[in-house]
Amino acid sequence: MKLQKVLTVVGTAGLLAVGAFVLAGRVAGQQRGSDISGVITNTGVPVIAIADLRGVGDAQQNMAAFNTTLWDEVSNAGVLKMASKSLYPLDVPQRPQDFRQPTVTTPVRRGEISRTVKNGPWLTDWSGPPVAANYLAFGYTAVVDGRLALYGWLFNVGQPDAASAQVIGKVYFGTLDVAGTRQVARDFAADILQQFGAKSLAGTKIYFVSDRSGSKEIWSMDYDGMNQKQLTRYNSTSNMPAVSPDGSLVAFTTYAGGNPQIRIHSIASGRRMPFYNPVSSVVETPEFTPDGKQLLFATTVDGWVQICIANVDGSGFRRISNVRAIEVSPKVNPKTGADMLFISGRSGHQQLWRSTLDGADLQRLTSGEGDVSNPSWNPNGKTIAFAWTRGYEPGNFNIFVMDVATQMPVQLTQGTGRNENPWWAPDGVHLVFSSKRGNTTQIYTMLADGSNVRQLTTQGNNIQPVWANGAN
Amino acid sequence: MDDGPRSGCASLQPEKVKEASSTMFRNMKTVGAFVLAATLLVSATACKKKVAPPAAPPAPVVQTPAPTPPPPPPAAARITNFSAEPRSIQRGQSSTLSWTVANATDIAIDNGVGTVQANGTRQVLPNASTSYTLTARGPGGTDTRTVTVEVTAPPAPPPPPPATPRISGADMLSREGGADVLFGYDKSDIRDDARQVLTKDADLLKRIFAADPSFTVMLEGNCDERGSAEYNLGLGDRRSTSAKDFLVQQGVPADKLRTISYGKDRPVCTEANEDCYQRNRRVHLAPGQ
Numbered sequence: 001m002k003l004q005k006v007l008t009v010v011g012t013a014g015l016l017a018v019g020a021f022v023l024a025g026r027v028a029g030q031q032r033g034s035d036i037s038g039v040i041t042n043t044g045v046p047v048i049a050i051a052d053l054r055g056v057g058d059a060q061q062n063m064a065a066f067n068t069t070l071w072d073e074v075s076n077a078g079v080l081k082m083a084s085k086s087l088y089p090l091d092v093p094q095r096p097q098d099f100r101q102p103t104v105t106t107p108v109r110r111g112e113i114s115r116t117v118k119n120g121p122w123l124t125d126w127s128g129p130p131v132a133a134n135y136l137a138f139g140y141t142a143v144v145d146g147r148l149a150l151y152g153w154l155f156n157v158g159q160p161d162a163a164s165a166q167v168i169g170k171v172y173f174g175t176l177d178v179a180g181t182r183q184v185a186r187d188f189a190a191d192i193l194q195q196f197g198a199k200s201l202a203g204t205k206i207y208f209v210s211d212r213s214g215s216k217e218i219w220s221m222d223y224d225g226m227n228q229k230q231l232t233r234y235n236s237t238s239n240m241p242a243v244s245p246d247g248s249l250v251a252f253t254t255y256a257g258g259n260p261q262i263r264i265h266s267i268a269s270g271r272r273m274p275f276y277n278p279v280s281s282v283v284e285t286p287e288f289t290p291d292g293k294q295l296l297f298a299t300t301v302d303g304w305v306q307i308c309i310a311n312v313d314g315s316g317f318r319r320i321s322n323v324r325a326i327e328v329s330p331k332v333n334p335k336t337g338a339d340m341l342f343i344s345g346r347s348g349h350q351q352l353w354r355s356t357l358d359g360a361d362l363q364r365l366t367s368g369e370g371d372v373s374n375p376s377w378n379p380n381g382k383t384i385a386f387a388w389t390r391g392y393e394p395g396n397f398n399i400f401v402m403d404v405a406t407q408m409p410v411q412l413t414q415g416t417g418r419n420e421n422p423w424w425a426p427d428g429v430h431l432v433f434s435s436k437r438g439n440t441t442q443i444y445t446m447l448a449d450g451s452n453v454r455q456l457t458t459q460g461n462n463i464q465p466v467w468a469n470g471a472n
Numbered sequence: 473m474d475d476g477p478r479s480g481c482a483s484l485q486p487e488k489v490k491e492a493s494s495t496m497f498r499n500m501k502t503v504g505a506f507v508l509a510a511t512l513l514v515s516a517t518a519c520k521k522k523v524a525p526p527a528a529p530p531a532p533v534v535q536t537p538a539p540t541p542p543p544p545p546p547a548a549a550r551i552t553n554f555s556a557e558p559r560s561i562q563r564g565q566s567s568t569l570s571w572t573v574a575n576a577t578d579i580a581i582d583n584g585v586g587t588v589q590a591n592g593t594r595q596v597l598p599n600a601s602t603s604y605t606l607t608a609r610g611p612g613g614t615d616t617r618t619v620t621v622e623v624t625a626p627p628a629p630p631p632p633p634p635a636t637p638r639i640s641g642a643d644m645l646s647r648e649g650g651a652d653v654l655f656g657y658d659k660s661d662i663r664d665d666a667r668q669v670l671t672k673d674a675d676l677l678k679r680i681f682a683a684d685p686s687f688t689v690m691l692e693g694n695c696d697e698r699g700s701a702e703y704n705l706g707l708g709d710r711r712s713t714s715a716k717d718f719l720v721q722q723g724v725p726a727d728k729l730r731t732i733s734y735g736k737d738r739p740v741c742t743e744a745n746e747d748c749y750q751r752n753r754r755v756h757l758a759p760g761q
Binding site: 285298326463 | 657658697698699700701702703705706707709710712713714717730731732733737744
């Protein structure tokens with residue numbers, strides 16, 4: 001929590017600059033260097049207040065979960081500043097008609113001053129100090145026909161009256177249990193965020209590697225760490241997952257057949273799909289092309305691991321890289337489908353390179369210092385993330401983001417330790433990564449400026465996350 | 473039957489005459505008959521020989537016919553031959569009884585053989601030494617003969633030829649070393665110290681493969697923990713290939729060497745210091761499957 005607070009202070013400012021840059025596509029002045037400094041610029045990020053909602057009768061029992069979910073979903077999106085609940089007035093409206101315009105008394109005698117008489121909660125309670133919010137989300141829940149009903153409103157509290165303040169006014173239905181309560185909270189949050197251009201993460205999945213069952217296997221979970229499920233049971237070492245663009249297949253490397261090779265499973269059925277590995281001592285780091293028809297991977301050719309490509313069933317094998325160096329982790333540009341990032345030792349230690357899918361137009365993106373690993377494309381095809389040891393002893397990786405056009409890296413994590421395998425969320429604003437902050441390695445999410453770090457796993461060691469759309 | 477002397481003029485042998493005379497004189501009653509008979513005899517033959525004066529005719533021998541002797545009794549049953557061939561067998565082998573019997577109607581051999589024909593053979597498989605008795609019965613009598621078949625335990629199989637002590641390739645490898653080959657950080661080339669180790673390993677492996685032709689070796693490439701997992705998988709692979717190439721150059725058969733990379737997944741130590749890192753940057757020789 002402390003880290004979160006520290007990062008919030010530092011990162012909020014960075015959020016204002018980098019977040020706006022990433023979301024709106026505008027360059028906020030000069031691209032800053034590798035530090036996140038505490039410069040506050042007013043770029044108009046709205047402030048929202050979210051009061052704790054309460055429920056009628058049986059609807060009340062899960063409201064703690066509701067309020068936590070609603071708050072986390074909205075704050076985690078990174079598009080709104082959250083007004084602290086400690087500043088809220090005691091008199092919280094639950095429906096629009098609760099708002100009562102205060103009356104102003106007219107002085108009768110000379111010397112009297114006009115006074116404002118509160119008649120109930122009013123917009124200025126929220127727009128004025130100390131809350132100083134632009135928006136207020138409020139409402140209540142009840143049980144209707146055995147179902148949970150959420151009556152939710154979003155008000156622009158800067159407006160002069162309640163009638164013109166309403167932005168959202170909607171009923172949401174769900175099951176009466178905790179899961180249903182969380183779901184209506186997510187639905188409400190998604191509608192709120194949509195007002196500010198944020199893409200919802202609902203339905204997206206994170207696939208990762210966990211050793212908590214006793215061997216490294218492929219697992220999946222929801223974007224918020226719920227529903228963690230074991231997908232493979234080879235009792236071997238299985239790792240390096242990659243998901244097809246339609247979310248239906250997961251490819252990974254496994255020792256289940258002897259030497260490390262690629263296998264592909266259908267996510268829905270768990271069925272193994274045919275993939276003919278090249279005859280080689282190692283086949284690793286699979287990656288689907290954006291059209292889902294081909295698979296890139298790294299495999300030994302002439303004694304060195306090289307980037308290669310084949311059809312999704314392994315036929316039509318073709319070598320791409322042709323150098324006496326180790327080359328791994330091909331990542332195809334999701335926008336163009338024609339160029340790729342990869343890690344190569346061709347200039348010394350492992351560094352980040354870019355080329356076409358035929359291996360032409362080679363370009364090294366990192367300076368040559370330290371070790372670079374695990375590149376990942378933002379869905380916008382312009383920004384990338386990767387892990388790098390620059391500035392630290394070998395083995396101490398941090399997460400960096402970079403605009404490929406300017407090639408200016410921005411460091412997001414600051415400590416020693418291992419922060420690796422960053423992967424962009426489908427919303428282009430969040431990153432998932434692994435970090436060893438203690439005795440074990442766990443999976444975290446954060447915003448593109450390094451703020452809002454949230455831990456998603458706790459059991460065993462959890463590594464190599466990839467963020468994908470849920471299956472259609 | 474031997475009648476009395478009967479002859480005409482051929483001779484009347486004096487002895488006979490004397491005998492006849494004596495007899496005659498004894499029996500006066502028959503004298504007359506005798507004289508008559510003698511006269512008749514002489515006249516009947518009418519021989520030219522000098523006929524002696526008719527002697528007193530010999531007394532006739534009166535023979536009563538002897539009673540018919542009973543036929544001789546039937547011959548007794550007789551075993552002319554009863555043998556076993558071979559007489560001594562090992563357990564599990566068989567022996568053949570053979571016999572020849574005459575004058576018998578009921579021929580049997582005990583110990584499970586049973587009734588048999590007069591002449592024949594029978595194969596027997598006794599588990600232990602057995603005496604077979606042939607009993608031949610006939611109207612004239614019974615005959616028995618016994619023959620014994622000795623059964624001995626089979627001899628013990630010969631001991632195996634003295635074995636040249638054969639130990640497995642895996643035992644040889646673990647006993648005689650096959651030291652790890654070490655590498656520099658982020659490197660897969662063979663350093664001088666690695667060259668020495670690999671040369672020794674090559675000699676060892678050539679000996680092992682000659683002694684145990686079915687043995688294969690897996691060259692396991694490893695890394696220290698500091699690089700990324702993906703890159704280290706490739707680096708470990710590169711190291712095991714590099715070691716294999718060197719061994720093949722030293723004459724180790726390539727088809728007996730396989731390679732695998734474990735990246736940084738199989739450390740021999742976990743301390744965060746250079747000594748431990750170096751120990752982990754290795755190719756390890758292990759028995760192949």
